Amino acid sequence: MIRIKLTVVVLIMLAAFSCKKEPHNKEASPNAIEPPNSYKKVEANEDIEIFAEMAKDCDQTFDDFFKRFAKDSVFQKSRAKYPFKYVNRFHDYDTQKDTFEISLIPKKEFMFFDFSKDKTAINNLYDKYTIDIEYYDSIVNYKWLGYDNGIRVTHIFKLIDNCWYLVEILDESM
Secondary structure (H helix, E strand, C coil): CHHHHHHHHHHHHHHHHHCCCCCCCHHHCCCCCCCCCCEEEEECCCCCEEEEECCCCCCCCHHHHHHHHHHCHHHHHHCEEEEEEEEEEEEECCCCEEEEEEEEECHHHCCCCCCCCHHHHHHCCCCCEEEEEEECCCEEEEEEEECCCCCEEEEEEEEECCEEEEEEEEECCC
C-alpha cells in the first residue's frame, strides 16, 4: 500500500515539475507572437472613423483583392470606407413612385458579406442569383442579380490610393 502511495506521489511530482515553464514577459520569449500593428485609428468625430493603413496590401488587381475580400472578415472590415453608404430602394405601390433611403453605416455596425458561395448561388433552392461584374477604370460594380426573386444588389468598389475599398451598397431588390 505504501509502495502505491509513493508511486502516485512520484508521478504527480514528475507531472508538476516536467511541464515547460513559459516566461511571463512576452519580450523574454523569442517565440512570442506580436499582435498586428497594421492599422492606426484616428477619430474624426463620434460617427466617422478613419483608418490609416500603415502596412497596406495594395497594388492588386480587383480579382486578386476580391478573392481575399470574399472570405476574410477582418480584411473585409478593413477595406470598407466608413461610413459607407447603403442605399435602399422602395417602391410605393399606392403612389407608383420609387423612393430611396440612404443610410451611412459606421464601422461598429458593419456586417460580414459572404461572397464565397456566389458562383454556386444559382443552384440554391431559394434565393437564387447570378453575379455580374462591371469593370471601369477605378470602379467595379459587383452585382447580385436574382433569378425570379427580385434580388438586385450592387456592391460598389473604388480604387483609392492603389487600394480597393467597398464604398457603397445599392439595394434595388423588390
